[in-house]
Amino acid sequence: MTDGQNDRSLEKYRRMQRIRQFEDLAEAIHAQGEIPGSLHTYAGQEASGVGACMALDDTDYMVGTHRSHGHPIAKGAKLRPLMAELLGKATGICKGKGGSMHLSDFSVGSLGETSIVGSGVPVAAGAALGSKLQGNGRVALCFFGDGATNEGAFHEGMNLAAVWALPAIFVCENNGYAVSTPASATVPVKDVAERARAYGMPSIIVDGQDVDAVEAAVAEAVGRARTGGGPTLVETKTYRYADHAVNMGRVLLDRGGEVDEWRKRDPLALYRAKLIAGGTAAALLDAIEREVADEVADALQFARDSAWPEQAEAFDDVFVDRLPIPDFITA
């Protein structure tokens, strides 16, 4: 392992740690009522998001889902504005108007985390079309789950990208469940990847708990996209540990010992063991974990110290120009 590869490996580990620790803290303060609304956590899927985003350049585009914490962190977003958004503060990445389902940092190429399942697929196809028309060499990657692959938007976006040979990468993070319903009950093919054949599109199935494998698979797709070879469907086989959303336990079917089985292949633990086996000092990884803990704590402090948005903010960003504010608000 060269030093360069090592840096890259450590960065992958760091980003996975950021996601895990960011969400662990978010879940704890959500339980105490400090985060309003719902919380859809990504725990268990970190290798999928980080591996995929590490295969992208900083200027490439990424579109994500309602499970929105992991994707921007994987793409390199800073934690402070993300945590502030979870608390609904003015300094939040979306000025407190998006919240947990929409953590989206355009400065790192994240074009939105949409909470209508499947609706990001046409957007990513469009971003890829924009790249093609501008000839700027950028690719657009779209994350979605197995449930989304039953949506019309998924098929229309895939078809459009294929027929126009757009530089797009469609990453299905197949965690096995759409809310509570198992994929076996809703997806009539064994692997989501099979659906690519209908669009003459290549596909890759990869172990979603192995960050290096995901990166390699997506890198292959990125290479094809950048050189005019069109889109690829990558299916990462992964798992989410928690309910669809925090405190939605009553709608989740009994998963038996399944969660425990998957935890044995936890992406962070797997990667830590792999790095140590490859010669990385455990102390170095410990140090990264502590640094990330400090970063996350700092993000929470920043969020807590931040002001609430002004009421007038509710009327900004509907259009480029602020809407008039009604009398009952100003009175």
Added chain:
Amino acid sequence: MAKATFLEAIRQAQYEEMTRDERVFIMGEDIICNVFGTTTGFVDAFGTERVRDTPISENGFIGAAGGAAMVGMRPIVDATISSFLYPAMDQIMSIIAKSRYIYGGQARLPLVIRSCLFYGNSNAAQHSDRNYSMFMNVPGLKIMVPSNAHDMKGMLKAAVRDDDPVLCFEDSTCWMSKAELPDDPDFLIPLGKGDIKREGSDVSIIAIGGAVPLALKAANDLAAEGISAEVVDPRSLVPLDKELILRSVRKTGRAITVDPAHQTCSAGSEIAAIIAERAFDALRGPVLRIATADTHLPFSPAIEKALYPSPERIVAAARKLVGVRQPENA
């Protein structure tokens, strides 16, 4: 300047804006074969990268226009007939209207979605929609419904240059009407600026899209009876030129809205409510609404036409409101 049709106005607006700004491109179903004549000569001028035929997948390509706009393009989507917007409601409502807001202003969506209001010609219920009012109910979409070729050209050019998403509704009953079209490449009519199509003093007729020519005909007929009708054309519904409408109503003291949409929750209904709330003191009678009856549009020509607004219905409403007058020299 030369006289040209409404469809030619659309062609000129698109051609000029695509010439001016290479970020502008057009896509939709059957653009290249140029079904309605709004893209004549476009492939030769701009090539097939910027003039794109799409698969029949409205949700897919309208959503893709949103994605392309987010990365710096300025798409014009030709969605042909306005009922074809329904398969794309997911992308129009959840992505195009809301993305800027939910991402706190990080997204910018400069795109135009064109579609025609294709009614009054025995095309049955699925092809006879006048659905702009539905879209007025969601913030984040600008909505234009011009009534003549001149306004069409200036407003479409302004829409292409607008940094917000614009739905452009093209009333097919106006397609063949002609007007003088300015050839100034920067001829723009800003969205949100209405127009008085005819001055009058007894009653304000606020008419939308294809109802404007009907209102002008009615105003002529009313003049023969000694009733002076003012015809107000809002031209765009979002933003809406409320001040122009209220000024007219304060002058005449009477208001009739004429809207080709179904009456319930129509644009005309919203305008009537605005008048009642903000110019009640000036009113000398109730605000009357003329709209399409709240039923689907039938195929049979024997029973379709009577459901829409007509000059006769407008005249009758104005007479009721003003009080029947005899011509002065009768």
